[in-house]
Amino acid sequence: EKIKTVHSSSNRIVVDNGVLEKYTDFCYGVTVSWLNHYCPPQGQSEAKLLHTGFGYPSAPKEPKALALTPDTVLLSWTLPDLLSAPITEIRYR
Structure with a gap:
């Protein structure tokens, strides 16, 4: 199972470089957790299921x-x- 953790201060991230496989029979689960300089991580969002393009x-x-x-x-x-x-x-x- 591939798990990729990305840290960013941007509200938009493009994940590529061979991490996602195009047109597969399965989908990817993506969750978001958030934190800032003054408080610890606040848990994770509900998973959003995504399919890759062709x-x-x-x-x-x-x-x-x-x-x-x-x-x-x-x-x-x-x-x-x-x-x-x-x-x-x-x-x-």
Whole structure:
């Protein structure tokens, strides 16, 4: 289980650098505790459950191109090993 503690005086923190995994089947619990220079920590807030956004899929496997006519090509491939998003959300250009 990964636990990350961040200390900050800001009201906004971005957590990145590989701490969160994109599009996982689980969510992250985040709590906040507060303190100031004159009093000890005041406990923790209720946990807020968060899901990460979608990531990028790995490269498609077994790409193939078949010339059907002089100006038409049929492209095909198999799904990548890592989707990082629901299959209905993956688009290729």
